[in-house]
Amino acid sequence: MTGLRRVGGALVAPLVAVVAAMLITSGVVALSGSSALEFWQIILEPPASRVYVNIVNQASMIFLSALAAAVGFRMNLFNIGVEGQYRLASYVAAVVVGAAIVPGPLNILLGLVVAMATGAVWAGIAGVLRVTRGVSEVISTIMLNAIALTLVGYFLSTYGIRAGNSRRTEIIPESSRVPGFFPFEERDGAIWGLVVLALVMGIAFTFVLNRTRFGFDLRATGMSETAAVASGVKVGRMIVISMMISGAIAGLLWMPSFFGAAYSYGTAFQAGLGFTGIAVALLGRNRPLGIMFGAVLFAFLNEQSNRLTLQSDISQNVVQITQGVIVLAVVVAYEVVRRRQAAAEQRAVTRRLEAEKPTAGQEVSA
Amino acid sequence: MSITTSPTEQSAAPRTRSFTYLWLLITLGAIVSVSAVRLITGQGELDSPGSLRAAILATCPILMAAIGGLWSERAGVVNIGLEGQMILGTWGAAYFTYYYGPLIGVLGAALLGAVGGALHALATVTFGVDHIVSGVAVNIIGLGAAEFLAEAYFANLPGGGVKQLTGLDRPPDFTVPGLAAGADSLSDKGWFVISDVASFVAALTTSLNLLTILVFALVAFSGWILWRTAFGLRLRSCGENPQAAESLGVHVLRYKWVAVVVSGAMAGIGGGFLALVASSGFVTGQTGGRGYIGLAAMIFGNWRPGGILAGSLMFGYTDSLPLRSADTVHALLLLVAIGLIALALWRFVRAERRQSVVFAFLAVAFLAWFSLTDAVPREFTGMTPYIATLLVLAFAAQRLRMPAADGQIYRKGSAG
Numbered sequence: 001m002t003g004l005r006r007v008g009g010a011l012v013a014p015l016v017a018v019v020a021a022m023l024i025t026s027g028v029v030a031l032s033g034s035s036a037l038e039f040w041q042i043i044l045e046p047p048a049s050r051v052y053v054n055i056v057n058q059a060s061m062i063f064l065s066a067l068a069a070a071v072g073f074r075m076n077l078f079n080i081g082v083e084g085q086y087r088l089a090s091y092v093a094a095v096v097v098g099a100a101i102v103p104g105p106l107n108i109l110l111g112l113v114v115a116m117a118t119g120a121v122w123a124g125i126a127g128v129l130r131v132t133r134g135v136s137e138v139i140s141t142i143m144l145n146a147i148a149l150t151l152v153g154y155f156l157s158t159y160g161i162r163a164g165n166s167r168r169t170e171i172i173p174e175s176s177r178v179p180g181f182f183p184f185e186e187r188d189g190a191i192w193g194l195v196v197l198a199l200v201m202g203i204a205f206t207f208v209l210n211r212t213r214f215g216f217d218l219r220a221t222g223m224s225e226t227a228a229v230a231s232g233v234k235v236g237r238m239i240v241i242s243m244m245i246s247g248a249i250a251g252l253l254w255m256p257s258f259f260g261a262a263y264s265y266g267t268a269f270q271a272g273l274g275f276t277g278i279a280v281a282l283l284g285r286n287r288p289l290g291i292m293f294g295a296v297l298f299a300f301l302n303e304q305s306n307r308l309t310l311q312s313d314i315s316q317n318v319v320q321i322t323q324g325v326i327v328l329a330v331v332v333a334y335e336v337v338r339r340r341q342a343a344a345e346q347r348a349v350t351r352r353l354e355a356e357k358p359t360a361g362q363e364v365s366a
Numbered sequence: 367m368s369i370t371t372s373p374t375e376q377s378a379a380p381r382t383r384s385f386t387y388l389w390l391l392i393t394l395g396a397i398v399s400v401s402a403v404r405l406i407t408g409q410g411e412l413d414s415p416g417s418l419r420a421a422i423l424a425t426c427p428i429l430m431a432a433i434g435g436l437w438s439e440r441a442g443v444v445n446i447g448l449e450g451q452m453i454l455g456t457w458g459a460a461y462f463t464y465y466y467g468p469l470i471g472v473l474g475a476a477l478l479g480a481v482g483g484a485l486h487a488l489a490t491v492t493f494g495v496d497h498i499v500s501g502v503a504v505n506i507i508g509l510g511a512a513e514f515l516a517e518a519y520f521a522n523l524p525g526g527g528v529k530q531l532t533g534l535d536r537p538p539d540f541t542v543p544g545l546a547a548g549a550d551s552l553s554d555k556g557w558f559v560i561s562d563v564a565s566f567v568a569a570l571t572t573s574l575n576l577l578t579i580l581v582f583a584l585v586a587f588s589g590w591i592l593w594r595t596a597f598g599l600r601l602r603s604c605g606e607n608p609q610a611a612e613s614l615g616v617h618v619l620r621y622k623w624v625a626v627v628v629s630g631a632m633a634g635i636g637g638g639f640l641a642l643v644a645s646s647g648f649v650t651g652q653t654g655g656r657g658y659i660g661l662a663a664m665i666f667g668n669w670r671p672g673g674i675l676a677g678s679l680m681f682g683y684t685d686s687l688p689l690r691s692a693d694t695v696h697a698l699l700l701l702v703a704i705g706l707i708a709l710a711l712w713r714f715v716r717a718e719r720r721q722s723v724v725f726a727f728l729a730v731a732f733l734a735w736f737s738l739t740d741a742v743p744r745e746f747t748g749m750t751p752y753i754a755t756l757l758v759l760a761f762a763a764q765r766l767r768m769p770a771a772d773g774q775i776y777r778k779g780s781a782g
Contacts, residue, residue, distance in 0.1 A: 028511075032518035078498050080446075135759040138446070138498055139665060142658050143752040154745035278502050315517035315528070320510025328485070328503040332493045339494075 013337050014283065014290075017330035025322040034314045042311050043304045043319075049184040051303050056191050059299035060198040060256050061270070063291060065277025067198075067205055068119075068249035070286035072137075074209065075222035075242055081126060081141025082250040083274025084148030089119040089251030090258060091152045091169070094265035097258075098170030107176040108259060112197075115251040122148060123247025127240035137243065145274075156265070168266025178259040192260025197252055202288040218242055250274070279327040285334070298323055399704045401562045403697055411691035412698075413562050415553055418569035420690050423644045425682025426581045427452070427653075430636025431660020432667065432674045433588050434479075434629040439669060440592055441625030442605035443490050444773040446501025449657025450508025451482035451630040455637025457512040460531045460648030461519060463641075468537040472577060472638050479634015480627050482508050487626035491619055494775045505657075513650050525647070532647030540579075542571040575643045584632065589671035601625055605769035608776040619778055633657060659685075662755040668766050684750040695742045703732035724761075 026036035047055065065082055072079035079085075093115035097107055126144060129135040160167030180190030209215035221228040221238050229235055253273060262268035280298055284290030301323060305316040404412045411417050431448045438445035445451075455475040462474025482504055489500035513529070520526035525533035549571060552564035592598035601621050603611040608618045636656070641648045663681055667673025688695050706729035713722035759766070 028514070032515070034518075080498070080502070129756070129760055133760045135756070138444075139661070139759065140756060142446075143662065143756050146655060146658065146752045147749050150745045150749045154743055157745075158743070275502065275506060279506060282499055282502075315514045317510050317513035317517065321507055321514060324503050324507030324510055327506065328489055328495075328500065331495045331499050331503070332489055335493050335495055 013333035014330055016333045017283075017326050020329040020333075021322050021325040024325045025318060028321055029314060029318060032314075034312065038312055039308070039314055039318070042307050042314075043301070045304070045307070047300075047304060049188040053183065053189045053191055054303045055296065055299045056195060057256065057260075058302060059292075059295040060192070060195040061253055061273055062276055062280055062298055063198045063295040064201060064249060064253045065273045066280035066284060066291045066295060067201055067277075067288070068246045068253065069278045069281040070284070070288075070291060071205070071218075071242055071246040071249065073222075073281055073286045075218045075238065076225075077239060077242060077246070078138045079123060079126070079141055079243065079246045079250075080138055080278065081123060081144050081148075081274075082246070082253070082277050083272070084141070084145035085119040085122045085247045085250035086253040086274060087152055087269070087271065088122050088148040089115040089247075090254040090269060091155065091265050092118040093251070093255070094169040094172075094258060097172045097176055098264060100173050100176065104175040107173070108178060111176070111259070112252065112255060115255055116248040117251070119247040119249070119251025120244040121247070123250065124240060124244045127243030130243075131236040131239050160266070163266060166267050168264045168268075171264045172259075176259070177263060180260050190260070192256040194256035194259050197256060201249055201252065202292065206288050214241075253277075276323075279323060282327050283330050297326075395708065397559060397562055399701060399708075401559045403701045403704065404562070405556075405558060407697035407700060409691070409694045409697040410556065411687075411694045412701075413565050415550055415565050415568035415572060417687060417690050417694070418565060419572070420686040421679070421683040422569065422578060423682075424686035425678050426578055426639045427636040427644060427656050428660050428663055428681050428685075429585060429675065429678040430581055430639060431633050431657045432663040432678055433585055433671070434483075434632035434636065435661050435664040436588065436592070436629075436669060436671065436674060437625050437632060438483075438486075438629035439664070439772050440602050440605045440769055441622045442608060442769055442771045442774060442776065443486070443622055443626050443629075444497040444501065445483075445486060445626065445629050445633075446498055446661070447482060447486045447504030447508065447657075448501075448629075448633045448660055449653060449655065450501075450505035451479040451486075451633040452637035452640075452653045452657045452660075453508045453512045454478040454482045454630075455634030456641040456648055456652060457515050457637075458634060459638030459641040460534060461515075463534045464523065464531060468535045468577075468642055471534070471642060472537065472580070472635060475634045475638025475641070476631040477634070479637065480631040482634070483627040483630020486630065487623045490775070491622045491626065494777060496775070497773050516648070516650055520648070529650045530648055532649075534642060534647050536642060537576040539573040539575050541573050546571040577639055577643050581635070581639060584635070585671055585675060588632075592671075602769070604776075605771055608771055608774075609780060612778070612780075618776055622776070633660070636660065659751045662751050665766070665768075666755050666758050669768050680754070681751040684747050688744045688747045692744055693741065695744070695747050696736070696740065698747070699732050699736040699742065703729045703736060706732060 022040075026039070029036045029039045065086070068082050068085075069079055093111045096114045097111035100107060102110055122144060123141070126135075126137045126140040129140050130137045156167050156169075160169060178193035180192045182188070182190050207215075209219060217228065217233045217238055220231065221233055221235055225235060228238075254270065257268070257270060258265070276298060280291055280294040283294035283297075284292070301319045305319040308314045308316045308318070400413050404410065431452055434448055434451070435445055455478055458478025459471045459475035461471075462477075463471030466474075485507065486500055486504050489495040489503070490497050516531070517528045520531040521528045523531060525531060546568060549564045549568035553561045553568050555561050590598075592602060600611065600616045601624070603614075603616060604618045604621045604625070611621075612618045637653060640652055640656070645652060659681055660678075663677035664674055666677035666680075667675070684698075687698065706725050710722045710725035710729060713719075713725060
């Protein structure tokens with residue numbers, strides 16, 4: 001019964017959140033003088049083949065971003081810095097791969113390793129500051145985001161290659177590109193080869209968290225730091241390592257696009273995925289399956305909203321409101337469900353205790 | 367540590383007086399150093415009236431965001447959503463200024479910011495959601511809402527577009543007749559110290575915007591209400607020990623609500639300043655992370671109005687200077703080095719040898735940087751707020767004291 005109720009609670013919360021977000025979005029659209037019905041017709045129209053491809057590609061990156069945030073969240077670490085980590089990592093990887101130090105496929109591997117290492121180091125700074133100096137990782141990662149943004153901007157404008165009005169890194173050689181595959185016709189575009197990274201990292205995440213000592217320590221620290229310390233977990237070390245893992249995953253975030261379509265760091269770089277990831281991690285309760293659902297939902301909304309500009313006078317930015325409201329509503333709903341459950345459990349305990357009282361009294365009198 | 371705490375053990379009166387003297391001394395030292403650096407490097411723009419005016423313009427939005435953060439965090443609610451509330455403020459200012467003039471426009475900015483604050487309060491105070499989580503969501507919603515509303519309401523207006531609304535009326539500027547011109551000409555003379563003081567006077571008396579005055583008035587007002595009234599004491603008690611506050615009859619949740627809504631309104635006014643005074647209209651994305659810089663200024667300022675003012679001025683100055691005169695940034699290195707030497711000496715007098723050595727080493731590094739290079743990349747000064755905050759957090763964390771129950775979720779009745 002309690003098991004069923006728990007599963008029900010876990011599903012009710014996101015459902016309520018999505019419904020609430022739909023209502024609020026409809027309200028906002030109607031308030032701005034457009035038709036809410038038209039809005040949903042456009043958004044819920046079956047996507048074209050090309051859009052399907054984009055959704056898969058985008059969802060893979062959002063998934064990685066959310067996974068990076070989730071590693072921290074699982075042990076109560078707020079890595080707000082995914083945005084800066086993946087930007088810096090993408091730039092450094094683009095420079096290294098563009099230099100083509102090693103041939104062909106080896107270069108791809110090198111790029112991925114460099115991206116992970118850069119992300120890990122950048123996130124590690126926040127971890128070390130937290131452990132050695134007690135600096136809140138929320139604040140330090142926000143600061144590191146801004147520093148990464150400025151640093152990359154500086155390096156790009158100083159050492160980048162001029163391309164039109166902007167600058168970019170060296171374009172990577174043909175042999176270092178990762179071919180995609182075409183689920184539909186060729187004009188509908190390719191699903192990038194490295195989308196597979198999302199799958200691999202998702203499985204690795206599940207395995208490490210649920211099947212290893214490290215994962216157990218991490219979850220234990222997240223649930224109760226004092227209990228973890230008492231059972232011999234070195235919390236300081238755990239904080240630094242999980243921050244670095246989070247940063248490493250963040251480093252991979254843009255790699256599918258980089259090796260599959262962009263081929264250089266420049267205007268093709270897609271910013272803002274770090275914050276989307278945080279939202280999706282919260283939506284998915286930091287579990288890979290939930291995150292996958294959230295990533296697809298967000299990618300779907302983003303891609304479908306492109307139609308709004310063509311088919312209506314509604315701004316496509318409205319889906320950002322939808323997404324924000326989903327996140328806020330889902331955390332509120334989870335909290336309400338959690339409080340209800342706690343209250344229900346307390347009531348159940350009280351009932352059981354009261355039911356046992358008379359029998360205990362009888363035993364004494366007998 | 368015992369040395370730093372000893373002044374508090376003395377009676378209050380001499381402590382206040384010695385504090386005033388200390389601040390006088392620091393101010394005097396700062397003016398003399400700036401003046402000396404100006405003469406040595408020949409960079410008149412270092413503290414020209416124009417540079418200082420630009421710095422004040424850059425300071426105000428940061429300051430308002432930081433004061434917003436102060437209100438919220440003093441009541442125990444961490445407000446990462448300042449950026450989102452600020453963005454909402456830029457839109458509110460533009461919309462209400464267009465239809466009702468700049469004075470109502472400022473109120474509109476406050477209103478929209480307050481809506482963002484109310485959203486944050488609803489999630490964190492009423493529903494007990496994690497403050498960071500809610501703040502992130504508020505930022506996403508604020509950004510999306512402002513862009514959506516801009517496209518919906520500004521696209522067809524004259525001077526408007528899907529991402530902007532320009533040609534808005536400004537709140538009025540004030541110039542003190544006589545004094546402004548006199549101070550301005552005196553500052554042009556380039557005299558040691560005298561011209562620098564004149565420069566400050568000129569900057570504060572020439573075309574000073576009404577909203578700028580309002581911003582500084584709001585800082586003073588916030589300091590007064592939070593520290594000098596019963597309301598403020600109760601509000602701060604919610605951030606220090608909500609259980610104790612509730613047991614004494616304070617409506618903790620109500621106070622938190624008020625604090626977070628005011629916080630949003632303050633950040634909103636900061637956004638309004640950006641749209642109405644610092645630039646000539648509304649453009650999406652014009653906050654450029656200033657909400658986060660405000661957060662940094664608040665931490666840098668140790669959750670106190672005076673410190674926040676100092677932090678915001680520093681961040682505003684470093685933000686505006688490179689845009690005005692890129693070469694002057696190089697002269698700034700010498701100023702930083704002098705400041706570090708002063709810090710090293712102070713630490714040395716206080717018998718904290720290790721810190722003294724660290725500061726002295728940093729001073730030498732900055733001196734070397736100053737003498738070995740000719741220019742500083744513009745981007746580097748842009749990093750100042752962030753690096754300064756990280757350094758302060760890392761090396762002076764034991765001197766910082768945030769509200770004791772900051773960021774904790776409070777449920778009504780948990781006083782027991």
